[in-house]
Amino acid sequence: MxxxxxxxxxxxxxxxxxxxxxxxxxxxxxxxxxxxxxxxANLTDLASPAAQKQIADKSLPNGDASRALADFRTIDSGNEVMFLYYGLSSLPADYDKIAQSYSRDYQTTGDSFRKQDLLKALKPRIDAAIAAAKDSRYVVLNAPGASLDAYDFTRKGFQVTNVAQPGSYQYFFDNSNYTVEYTNGADHTFIKVDDEAAARAIEEMRSHYRPLTVRLYAFAQDADPASNRVKLQILHTQLLDASGRVLVQS
Structure with missing residues (x-):
């Protein structure tokens, strides 16, 4: 069917x-x-010294970006970095080592009694400088050797080179034993300039090799005893012309 x-x-x-x-x-x-x-997840990468350093840096205290720029004190000496280092590290002050950099008389005298007298006189001044640095962690520094690449029309700004690169550090010639590094430097290697007139003016200066200064406003987060280094968090970046006029700020 x-x-x-x-x-x-x-x-x-x-x-x-x-x-x-x-x-x-x-x-x-x-x-x-x-x-x-x-x-x-690649556990080997996570266990690398570079990765561990990044994790440690992210756990450091952060500064207040709304802080008035007038509250930032200028650092232009290795001795100022030295005092900030001891203020942040809370390590006992190495008075002999500090005095060697801080006092020309102490550094050059060969008279042991005079050296002892000088150190006795210098100790209160050293202690005061360390205490002041500890209470003044908002600092501003000029970045040496900074240069700009040609204007980037896609990103609308200038790539900054030789400033706050990962793994790099900054020092001053008067006392190079104490250095600074920027824990968030990678976030501040590009200066945004949306205004075309301002961008044209900066590009004209850059292309004619006129002096430009990159100034970094930062917060002192910590001190690393292993390298005598102060860790700084960049809060603001300024670009200045040869006369000190601020061209752009971020």
Whole structure:
């Protein structure tokens, strides 16, 4: 007995429903299996010294970016870095080492009694300088050797080179034993200039090799005893012309 048209239609519908259910199930299984095939985190990279340093730097205290720029004190001497280092580290002051850099008389005299007298006189001044530095952690420094690349029309600004590069540090010639590094330097290597007139003026100066200064406003976060280094967090960046006029600030 031949099946009726109605029976054939019913079988076709049932087959279609069964086929759709199978495709859906196969798709669900594929989606569920996808996460299992994702690559695992590279624990070797996370354990590298560079990665550990980044994690440690991110845990340091942060400065207040809304702080008035007038509250930032200028650092232009290695001795000022030295006092800030001892203020942040809370390590006992190495008076002999400090005096060697701080006092020309102490550094040059060969008379042990005079050296002893000088150190006795210098100790209160050294203690006061360390205490003042500890209470004044908002600082401003000029970045030596800074230069700008040509204006970037896509990003609308200037890439800064030789400033606050990862792994680099800054020092002053009068006392190079104490240095500074910037924990967020990678975030401040590009100066945004949306205003076309300002960008044209800066590009004209840059292309004609006129002096430009990059000034960094920063917060002293910590001191690293392993390297006699002060860790700074950049809060603002300024670009100045040869006369000291601020061209742009971020």
């Amino acid at each position: 031949k099946p009726s048209i109605r029976t054939l239609v019913a079988f076709a519908a049932l087959a279609a429903i069964t086929g759709l259910s199978a495709c859906s199930k196969s798709s669900d299984s594929t989606q569920a299996a996808a996460p299992a095939s994702a690559p695992a």
